[in-house]
Amino acid sequence: MITRCIIRKNEYYDSVFLMRVAKRISGQKGILEAAALMGTEKNKELLSDIGMAGVETSSVRPNDLIIAIMAEDEEALSAVLGNIDHWLNESLGQAGTIPYRTLEEALTHLPHSNLAVISVPGQYASREARKALEHGLNVFLFSDNVPVESEFSLKEFACEKGLIVMGPDCGTAIINGIGIGFANVVRRGPIGVIGSSGTGLQEFTTLVHRFGSGISHAIGTGSRDLSDQVGGITFLSSLEVLDSDRETRVIALLSKPPGPLALQNLIHRIMQCRKPVVTCFLGPKQDPDDANLRYRTARTLDDAASLAVQIATNNPSPHLEDRSFKFQELINRERINKSPEQKYIRGIFAGGTFCYQAQQIFQDAGILVHSNLPLEGNSKLQNPLLSVEHTLIDMGSDEFTSGRPHPMIDSGLRYERILAEAKDPQVSILLLDFILGFNASPDPAGELLPAIAEARGQARKQGGSLSVIASVCGTENDSQNIQQQVKMLEETGVIVFSSSAQAAQFCALLMASSKEKCRV
Amino acid sequence: MSDKLKDLLQNGPVAINIGIFDFAETLKSQGAEVVHLNWNPPAGGDPELIELLDQLL
Numbered sequence: 001m002i003t004r005c006i007i008r009k010n011e012y013y014d015s016v017f018l019m020r021v022a023k024r025i026s027g028q029k030g031i032l033e034a035a036a037l038m039g040t041e042k043n044k045e046l047l048s049d050i051g052m053a054g055v056e057t058s059s060v061r062p063n064d065l066i067i068a069i070m071a072e073d074e075e076a077l078s079a080v081l082g083n084i085d086h087w088l089n090e091s092l093g094q095a096g097t098i099p100y101r102t103l104e105e106a107l108t109h110l111p112h113s114n115l116a117v118i119s120v121p122g123q124y125a126s127r128e129a130r131k132a133l134e135h136g137l138n139v140f141l142f143s144d145n146v147p148v149e150s151e152f153s154l155k156e157f158a159c160e161k162g163l164i165v166m167g168p169d170c171g172t173a174i175i176n177g178i179g180i181g182f183a184n185v186v187r188r189g190p191i192g193v194i195g196s197s198g199t200g201l202q203e204f205t206t207l208v209h210r211f212g213s214g215i216s217h218a219i220g221t222g223s224r225d226l227s228d229q230v231g232g233i234t235f236l237s238s239l240e241v242l243d244s245d246r247e248t249r250v251i252a253l254l255s256k257p258p259g260p261l262a263l264q265n266l267i268h269r270i271m272q273c274r275k276p277v278v279t280c281f282l283g284p285k286q287d288p289d290d291a292n293l294r295y296r297t298a299r300t301l302d303d304a305a306s307l308a309v310q311i312a313t314n315n316p317s318p319h320l321e322d323r324s325f326k327f328q329e330l331i332n333r334e335r336i337n338k339s340p341e342q343k344y345i346r347g348i349f350a351g352g353t354f355c356y357q358a359q360q361i362f363q364d365a366g367i368l369v370h371s372n373l374p375l376e377g378n379s380k381l382q383n384p385l386l387s388v389e390h391t392l393i394d395m396g397s398d399e400f401t402s403g404r405p406h407p408m409i410d411s412g413l414r415y416e417r418i419l420a421e422a423k424d425p426q427v428s429i430l431l432l433d434f435i436l437g438f439n440a441s442p443d444p445a446g447e448l449l450p451a452i453a454e455a456r457g458q459a460r461k462q463g464g465s466l467s468v469i470a471s472v473c474g475t476e477n478d479s480q481n482i483q484q485q486v487k488m489l490e491e492t493g494v495i496v497f498s499s500s501a502q503a504a505q506f507c508a509l510l511m512a513s514s515k516e517k518c519r520v
Numbered sequence: 521m522s523d524k525l526k527d528l529l530q531n532g533p534v535a536i537n538i539g540i541f542d543f544a545e546t547l548k549s550q551g552a553e554v555v556h557l558n559w560n561p562p563a564g565g566d567p568e569l570i571e572l573l574d575q576l577l
Binding site (some may be wrong): 010011012014015016017038039040061062099100102103107109110112113115116117118119120121123124127128132136137138140141162163164173175176177178179180181217240241244245252420438439444519 | 521522524525527528529530531532534535536537538539540541542543544546547549551552553554555556557558559560561562563564565566567570574
């Protein structure tokens with residue numbers, strides 16, 4: 001075995017591009033491990049994870065490129081080294097012919113710009129966002145790790161200028177039919193939505209599309225906007241925007257539970273809205289719909305989308321394909337061949353909101369779980385790498401994605417986790433999500449099929465049977481081909497539902513039926 | 521509400537992309553006007569130098 005670390009001074013590449021380069025290197029014959037990273041302090045620490053702890057990086061700076069390779073022998077290493085220039089140069093070809101170096105230069109070329117899409121590392125993001133606001137641009141801020149004080153200050157500044165900051169940590173928006181970041185291709189229509197989470201917005205907008213209606217705008221706010229520290233500044237300004245938008249007839253608001261002060265301000269503003277409002281604050285149970293309220297509350301993203309479409313179209317509440325008649329049949333099938341010790345569920349999620357919503361659904365069904373992102377009433381997982389009893393994991397959280405690609409882009413981490421879960425003979429159900437759309441993996445189902453098949457085989461070897469339940473978030477217009485994704489999963493024995501909530505609800509029923517079986 | 525915000529909602533994004541190149545491609549593939557900025561960490565990524573730079577400018 002041979003290791004090599006290459007440092008290239010003053011060569012900056014974005015993290016998604018470098019992930020592709022690393023994947024390409026790893027896929028070459030005789031390569032055991034590879035990383036391509038910019039020289040930030042955090043990334044330098046990550047080198048030890050791939051056995052490169054001894055590499056001298058004290059003089060490496062954040063705009064220097066590090067490529068670390070572990071190969072079987074010198075021949076394999078040499079073959080890769082000969083190709084690196086070519087692979088890196090592909091980014092130059094992609095980046096267009098005019099290399100704008102400053103915002104001012106770019107604005108000279110596009111003076112009528114109205115938005116800055118910012119996805120630089122967190123420590124530089126506030127600076128770039130402020131510059132964009134100073135130049136009169138609205139901001140879509142994908143970067144995370146931005147201090148909450150900076151978020152508040154940026155949003156206050158934006159408000160003063162009549163602009164909007166979507167983010168930080170904003171994954172998704174659809175403005176006037178154009179998807180930004182991780183968005184799906186959905187029909188345009190009368191429903192405007194504001195959401196604090198990217199996957200929440202993706203699920204809602206795709207469900208509205210499947211229900212036959214469409215989206216005017218989907219505005220992401222970033223995950224902390226409705227905290228009391230930020231005060232819901234982007235939610236409030238977006239609400240004003242949608243309330244006066246001619247295309248929008250119904251407004252939906254999606255979030256985890258807001259801070260009490262932020263909620264008070266938000267409700268005050270909702271009461272002044274001229275348009276009907278639907279809210280979905282995932283988390284502990286809220287009060288039921290109050291007929292006196294000027295807005296309607298929904299418990300799940302499915303309910304929120306259904307309610308919004310019902311109000312917008314004046315038609316009865318639409319529903320996804322009703323599989324309830326099949327539930328008993330499916331449950332009976334899945335109970336066959338279970339071993340007596342199989343009693344736990346493991347949810348391995350790419351979407352944080354899906355992990356959170358599934359916990360809510362399980363809690364409503366009396367099932368408490370462990371999670372790295374626990375809902376109030378559930379337990380915090382001591383070690384996120386190790387599941388305990390019922391466990392639901394958000395694989396997109398910082399502890400998994402620091403220096404590594406998000407599971408929506410690359411399924412490597414989920415692949416390993418699925419295999420690890422299958423080795424536990426007490427695991428009965430695996431719950432998964434697959435997210436399609438712009439910038440997501442081109443084949444999320446295909447990437448995990450071998451792991452799913454191996455996991456099911458492992459369960460059989462252990463004398464049991466593993467149920468794999470999944471949902472696919474997307475539309476027929478997304479490039480990944482949703483029908484093909486569903487077909488591939490079903491052919492591997494996965495039970496696929498049209499929404500993450502439905503998949504979780506089915507798991508809860510399956511768990512309940514197992515208990516009944518035990519009592520018998 | 522500023523004219524730029526009204527313009528964003530009524531006419532869609534006309535964007536400067538700073539960071540992940542794929543985000544520019546996504547916008548372009550949907551017919552949006554976009555310019556990608558060839559961004560580098562300022563001052564070699566040194567936080568103290570960045571602060572000094574900001575004070576000078």
